[in-house]
Amino acid sequence: MKIFILAEHKNGNLKKATLELLGASKGADVAAVIFGAGAKAAADELAKQGVQTVHWVKDAKFNEYHPEAYAKTAEDLIKAQKPAFVLGSASSLGKDLIPKLAARFDAPVATDCIELSLEPLKVRKPFFSGKAAAAIQFESAETIFISVRPNSLPAGSVSGTPGKVNELTPSFDFSGSPIQFVSRTQASSDRPDLTEASIIVSGGRSLKTKENFKILFDLADSIGAAVGASRAAVDEGLAGHDMQVGQTGKTVNPSLYVAFGISGAIQHLAGMRTSKVIVAINKDPNAPLFQKADYGIVGDLFVLAPLLNQEFKKLLNKA
Amino acid sequence: MAVKIGVLIKNVPDTNTKIQLKGDAIDEGDIKYVINPYDEFAIEEAVKTKEAWTKAGQTVEVVGVCLGPTTASKSLRDAFAVGVDRGVHILDNEKKAIDPRSVSQALAKVCQEENFNLIFAGKQAVDTDSHSVATMVAERLKMPHMAVISKCEFSGTESVQVERDIEGGIKEVYKIKLPALLTANKGLNKMRLASLPGIRAASKKEIKEVPLSDIKAGYKVSGWGLPPERGKVKMIEGEPPAQAAELVKRLHEEAKVV
Ligand SMILES: Cc1cc2nc3c(=O)[nH]c(=O)nc-3n(C[C@H](O)[C@H](O)[C@H](O)COP(=O)(O)OP(=O)(O)OC[C@H]3O[C@@H](n4cnc5c(N)ncnc54)[C@H](O)[C@@H]3O)c2cc1C
Numbered sequence: 042m043k044i045f046i047l048a049e050h051k052n053g054n055l056k057k058a059t060l061e062l063l064g065a066s067k068g069a070d071v072a073a074v075i076f077g078a079g080a081k082a083a084a085d086e087l088a089k090q091g092v093q094t095v096h097w098v099k100d101a102k103f104n105e106y107h108p109e110a111y112a113k114t115a116e117d118l119i120k121a122q123k124p125a126f127v128l129g130s131a132s133s134l135g136k137d138l139i140p141k142l143a144a145r146f147d148a149p150v151a152t153d154c155i156e157l158s159l160e161p162l163k164v165r166k167p168f169f170s171g172k173a174a175a176a177i178q179f180e181s182a183e184t185i186f187i188s189v190r191p192n193s194l195p196a197g198s199v200s201g202t203p204g205k206v207n208e209l210t211p212s213f214d215f216s217g218s219p220i221q222f223v224s225r226t227q228a229s230s231d232r233p234d235l236t237e238a239s240i241i242v243s244g245g246r247s248l249k250t251k252e253n254f255k256i257l258f259d260l261a262d263s264i265g266a267a268v269g270a271s272r273a274a275v276d277e278g279l280a281g282h283d284m285q286v287g288q289t290g291k292t293v294n295p296s297l298y299v300a301f302g303i304s305g306a307i308q309h310l311a312g313m314r315t316s317k318v319i320v321a322i323n324k325d326p327n328a329p330l331f332q333k334a335d336y337g338i339v340g341d342l343f344v345l346a347p348l349l350n351q352e353f354k355k356l357l358n359k360a
Numbered sequence: 361m362a363v364k365i366g367v368l369i370k371n372v373p374d375t376n377t378k379i380q381l382k383g384d385a386i387d388e389g390d391i392k393y394v395i396n397p398y399d400e401f402a403i404e405e406a407v408k409t410k411e412a413w414t415k416a417g418q419t420v421e422v423v424g425v426c427l428g429p430t431t432a433s434k435s436l437r438d439a440f441a442v443g444v445d446r447g448v449h450i451l452d453n454e455k456k457a458i459d460p461r462s463v464s465q466a467l468a469k470v471c472q473e474e475n476f477n478l479i480f481a482g483k484q485a486v487d488t489d490s491h492s493v494a495t496m497v498a499e500r501l502k503m504p505h506m507a508v509i510s511k512c513e514f515s516g517t518e519s520v521q522v523e524r525d526i527e528g529g530i531k532e533v534y535k536i537k538l539p540a541l542l543t544a545n546k547g548l549n550k551m552r553l554a555s556l557p558g559i560r561a562a563s564k565k566e567i568k569e570v571p572l573s574d575i576k577a578g579y580k581v582s583g584w585g586l587p588p589e590r591g592k593v594k595m596i597e598g599e600p601p602a603q604a605a606e607l608v609k610r611l612h613e614e615a616k617v618v
Contacts, residue, residue: 106532108505131491133526137507140460140492144499149578150460152490169487171587172379173386178582219504219537223521226531234527240618264618282510282547283529288375288486289397289546297617308375311486314587318615320607321593336610337593338603348604356608356618 042160045119046073046092047129047138050083051234057196058130058237062189063090064197065128065157071199072096072122074115074209076103084206091199095206102215105222106134110213112141117211119146124184126159131188132236143186149179150186153292155193155315170288170311190315191237192294235267235286240297241316243269243286244279247302247324247342251279256343257301260350264357269293269313271303287312299349301342305330322346362419363517366471367406368481368494369424369439369447370396371432375486381584395435398482400551401544405512406480407443408549413517421445425470427463429453433567440562441554447567448474458488461578464496469573471501477517479541483508498541506534510547 044066048059063071072094075084084097096118103110115138119127127142129135131153143150155174156165164177164187179185215221235241244257254268261268270280272287286293288308298316303309305321305328313319314333321334322345331337338345373379373391380387395403403424410420424439426432427450436447450457450466457463471479481494491507498505510531511523519538523531525545554562594610596603611618 106526112499133508136491137495140490140495141499141505143461143492143578144464144496147576148461150490150492150496151579152460152492165585167489169373169377169379169386170375170489172377173381174585174587175581176583176585177579179579180577182578219540220506221535223533223535225533226523227529230528232528236527281529282545283525285546297611297615307378311375318611318617319590320611331593331595333590334593335590335615336607337595338607339595340600340603344600345604348601349608352604352608353618356612 042069043122043124044069044071044159045122045124045127046071047115047127047135048073048075048083048087049130049132049134050075050077050080053079053082055083055086056130056237058132058191060090060196061191061194062128062130063092063199064195065159065189066199067197068200069159072118072124074098074118076111078104088204088206091202091204093204095204096209097206098209098211100210105225107215107218107220107222108137108141109218109220110211110215111138112145113213114209114211115142116145119184127184127186129188131190135188139186139188146184148184148186149182151177151179152188153190154187155190157187157189157194171292171314172311190292190294192239192296232261233265233267235269235284235291235293238267238293239295240264240266241269241293241295242266242299242301243271243303243313244274244301244342245271245303246273246277246279248274248279254280256346260346260353263350264353271309300330301346303330304328305333362421363413364474364476365406365410365420365422366474366476366479367399367402367422367424367439367444368467368479368497369399369403369426369435370482370485371426371428371435372396372485372487379586381586384584386584393431393434395438396482396485398484398486398544398546401546401548402480402482403439403442403444404549404551405544409478409514410443412514416516418517423448423474423476425467425474426450427452427457427466429455436567437562438554440565441558442552443558446565449567449569450572451569452572456572457575458580459578460490460492460496462575464493464500465575466573467493468497468500470570471497477539479503481541481543483543483545494541494543501541503539503541504536505541505543506536507543508545509542510545512542512548
């Protein structure tokens, strides 16, 4: 079976979410594309993990996302390979490019899937912000497009036989395109992205000021976590929009989600209910989030967050 | 010549809705439907853009396009009350169009006929959560698109500069020539409240009903499930320092997540 993977890197390192796609493609004949001059190490890693042909688009003009340039490059590769499946992550890139390509091929597409096995084909996708999930039965087609929610599948490799890296120079007329990249507001930070983090600490309205969020950032940095927030915290200006978890914010899927002073509204749950372990810390013993959590502490977050930071540091220094 | 702005509007379950199953299907009984929250941002941006362009001397019309059963027209009426001028409702009472491939086909056909200069949509609908349909409509129309935007500034009716939100709180800035399709993220704006004259005018605005065109489905749902219930919460008692130590110990030894 042939598979085409839309691979991704962050600051040159292959993303774990991409390794999760490789794991799902075990034993198949896999090609992948990866974009950007800085992606050499990630391209080599893909080849090492058994991707037979890694198309590395080295041209620096492809460093920044351009929907048309990326779509045209992937389209040509897919046409040449004729894979049964095109896989991507439900990341900023995959969320944009997978459906776009599916429309270009007028093919079936299912996005943000939380279960995927290819032989026999089994796919589940959440609906209603995770309040339900459905088994997906595709119409038969030459190629099917699927994106997978990060942290849903175990990371893996395709095979023990290393593949080759093919440096690719697509011709795309950037200056003639109706879309022009202008700039980006900041470089990627070293903190993990919320959507891919394996640990998240998150704060609500109860943090009261923007400065107070520092106790959560300190804790997060001790354990390599990302920091999230409730909508109430975002709307009151305590945290940036990009930190919002929930219905109208990010959907996250970590192994551990620690909520500090978050009541547990249904719209917040919408964004974090698939977390493997949920910890609720709240001074109100009747806070609804305790009903959905695995562990709970009734107490003051301003006391508990620094204490937890100390305890985590102790544990990690021991290890 | 008049400028036409399209807005894709979906009627979805209120986010407070509890989802339950009835046999093999979603129990529709108690579901209350509202405008998809992200489509509210799209509607507001369309109306704001119309206001700005009208001030600059253009004749502008904002057209809502909705696919769904008869009852979904309520979303169009609600959009009329805040300034959308008319609507096209693709009727689908049998729920034939349920996946991104088919829905994008049907919407693209109407958009093609309307020949919009600019289309707004929400970044995703909160029922199907596919984050696909609008992008696919743009692709089918061969129209450039930019998704997940939280800011847009037009230079006349020629081009627009947008900020797109990506992972890690990063914003990418792009400049796009119109016609184009833009999908809205939270942060773009907040939909205005309907005024009384707005609500009165809404009932007189035109909704054109069109049948669902021939569509090709991409998938069907072969079974529903609800998320597994978690075990009972384990409350950690004691004084704060002991609670903190106990929690970290449990997360390490019992849950094995740190
Ligand atoms: C369409 C729609 C979309 C929405 N989207 C989202 C979304 O994406 N994300 C989201 O989060 N919400 C969303 N909401 C809002 C949601 O309904 C809640 O209002 C919000 O999640 C509440 O945030 P909160 O828990 O921080 O605040 P509150 O509900 O005010 O809760 C504060 C909690 O902090 C506790 N507390 C206070 N002080 C302390 C202390 N010192 N120590 C410990 N605990 C303390 C309190 O006991 C309380 O439980 C949405 C709502 C709607 C209608």
